[in-house]
Amino acid sequence: MFKKVLIANRGEIALRIINACRELGIKTVAVYSEADKNSLHVKFADECICIGPAHSYKSYLHIPSIIAAAEITGADAIHPGYGFLAENAQFAEVCKSCGITFIGPEPNHIRLMGDKSVARQTVMKRNVPIVPGSKGGVSDIKRMKELAAEIGYPVILKASAGGGGKGMRVAWSEEELQCQFETAKNEAFSAFGNDEIYLEKYIVNPRHIEIQLVADKFGNVVHLGERECSIQRNHQKIIEEAPSAALNDELRKSMGQAAKKVASTIGYSSVGTVEFLLDNENNFYFMEMNTRIQVEHTVTEGITDIDLVKLQIEIASGEQLLLKQKDIKITGHAIECRINAEDSKTFMPSPGKIEAFHTPGGPGIRIDTAAYAGYTVPPYYDSMIAKVIAHGRDRKEAIARMKRALEMFLLEGIKTNIPLHLRILEDEFFVKGQLNTHFMEEFFKRHAVFSTE
Ligand code: ADP
16 A cells, blocks of 8 residues: 555645545645645645645646655655546656556546547447447538538537537537537637547437446456436536436446446546436437546445545555445435535636635535635635535435535635525425436526526
């Protein structure tokens, strides 16, 4: 097992990793930017080291500084968390060449799954269903039109290098395709430095369902069930839950098997998530694989009672996965609300000093946060400041617990999206579990006060 892990991240996930390391008896090193010197991850790590100015490309994304910090402190492994360098194959390679273990998959797996059109080809060969679409990137509009006509409208244009919902454009007709093509290419180029675009059938009103995987270096792969992540705004998840109301045991089994096939096809090892779209007729389609721990891993931990970050570290250190598929038991229901420092109505970020801070507790409530009273939320990073996770015997109890927790979450000095969460939790469609990826658009129509469109 590792002796010392450097955490190349900040905020709640850095703390989450510190928790796991402490339980495993591993020392930790926090790296921080000048804007984060008063952060909790700095306080709770065994050692800390400043790696540069506030802007992330000069600190949390600056590979030489992070590697230097690991070498100076003698860390034998680096945990990248999510975001920043978590899916940067080059970073994983640099770690390897410096004799430091990257706590995640092999660099070639990050690269393979990071190119979405290559990932599609790879999984298709193993008969994992993918959304009908082009074989790879398409560079001319004539070919794009032919393909769209074959597949049938509506279609969606996607950036091969895409992520975070950027570079995606829907076209309902050939005329729309014509103008969206250039827009998508330009957007992809400016976001990812790569303008390759591919085409997919646009699935109308799907659910976003993802399967959590754990795979070791010896070919053992298990899945830990699904997460329902259909509640999104601008393709950013807001609320996640597990299990999904849309899945029965049979569908769970076949989606789980498909996800496992993705991992075993490439010899993947680490935690990972396979994302699917599920249509109204229960057809599911591979969308992409995320080769890191995800924000919403907490709901899976809630219903399986398995510590995913500890498992991820153990696997990276070469331990064998002792869990078998039959050992995975799903108990109750878990929901996560992402609490952002932003205006609930306008979605404008709301950085600043937190004057009062009281987190709720009680049965079934877990709070993952790095915020505290007196902490100043810096304007430079993601606005998520806390995750509230409610677990209950069933969905109804989980919702009730989440509601009372959010009502008793005292956070003064900055604005948060807690009021938005509370409205969603009372929305009739949410309560009935009638969700799809357009839920928020419809919600804004039903609740005009929150509408910004
Ligand atoms: P990113 O990696 O940029 O987040 P994804 O491929 O994961 O992009 O897609 C993000 C979201 O976009 C999905 O959750 C879904 O809501 C929507 N989406 C993506 N592909 C399709 C499709 N073929 N049909 C319908 N919706 C889609």
